[in-house]
Amino acid sequence: MRRVAVTGIGVVSPLGNSAAEVARNALAGRSGIRRLERPFASRLAAPLAATADFDGTDQFDPARLRMLDRFTLLALAAARQAMADARHDPAAGDGRRAGVFVGSGMGGSQSMDEGYRTLYGEGSDRIKPFTVLMGMHNAAAAWIGIENGLRGPNLTYSTACSSSAVAIGEAWLRVAGGSLDLALAGGAEAPLSCGSIKAWEALHTLAAIDAAAPPASCKPFSRNRSGMVLGEGAAMLVLEPLDAALARGAPVHGEVIGYGLSNDASHITQPSVEGQADAMRAALASAGLAPAAIDAINAHGTGTQANDAAETASIKAVFGARAHRIPISATKAMHGHLLGAAGALEGVLALLAMQQRVAWPTLHLLEPDPACDLDYVPNTARLGVPARTMLSNSFAFGGSNAVLVLRAAD
């Protein structure tokens, strides 16, 4: 297996539209969660969301913009950033040995939502002509391949909230295994249409609004947590063999060194402690590491009662007594739940945390929960954390769990 470097990072997210901006805001413990200002907000029980401040008009011409669902727009912008960051010359290398791996839970759901509104809401039969091309789940990966001349595998993964961790892991396997020399891997999600938010609301998974402070509505691991807040965004990584990256003088932000999968096979929404622990153990095994090698964890940490208690238990199951001494960050309190893009954004945050020797804060953790008794780095970032190896956990409705093992650059 070859060592695999992360040479490019691209982010469009509620915490900022570059890695530097995301790191700055995470360090300051800012929340990108806001009261949602949309015409349909009054129809929501809790009008909250974490939005990305990006409309693409300065980067894309109008004819192209009309062809892109928002999830594809965010993905393309993140991919452009990542490729520029990696200083990768699109003309260099064999395009057939370069692949695209994108995770998305809901794909072009906004375009489908808009089409349905036209059909059923307005009673019109005139659906926009590009609705299929915008709604299809592989649109983001397809456009990234087209823009960058990447002619190898062009794959889209949809495993709900673990989608982009899967995408990065599958890309890592191929670059490490030698079948690809370059991969653009990550995820994108744009679930902030009325239809999508109402569907999540109906499932009783969304946080109640904190009336006094809407940005504080998502409270992972806190006893008074009431659910997650939906967010939109994209994060993309450029992966390439470490030796090739060093040879061409590319920036190395860190390495992907392991990836583990498991399936709960038990319940469509209830998380399984055993399933989560299995994914962490599989990730450690793929990296050839013992649990003692993990210095910090970016938790799945959604802020639901069920996830945070199960994740606490699964971390204890894997790490034993040492679980209490591992800094665990639940960054979703800051950037919301990006669903299929969550694993990629949180992977980026893990790499940035190791680069900057910090543990990101878990915001709004003011009421300790006896069922959540680990070190979640409450409320303020911790400085001088010498973490070299981190897990990034992504667990999903449906039970498909994915865990990445990331390492700081040498």
Added chain:
Amino acid sequence: MTSTFERLGAILAKDYRIESETLQLDARLESLGIDSLGAVELLWSVEEAFGIQLPHEPVPLATVGDVVDYIDAQVAAQAIAGSGQVLA
């Protein structure tokens, strides 16, 4: 009365940033950045602007002039069909 060519030019100006002042009837759609997929969208916008319904069958439209002729033919055909309905 605004000609079909002028109305089409307004759509091209708005959706494709094409300068309608310099637009020629013999300009090829591809030279304006409108490929076969773009033409699908263009005809959808034409339907909106002209209040007509175009056939679903694909038609070969190479130039701006082809589109103008196609629109005029469809407008005329649908006007006749419409007046027929009124008379009936």
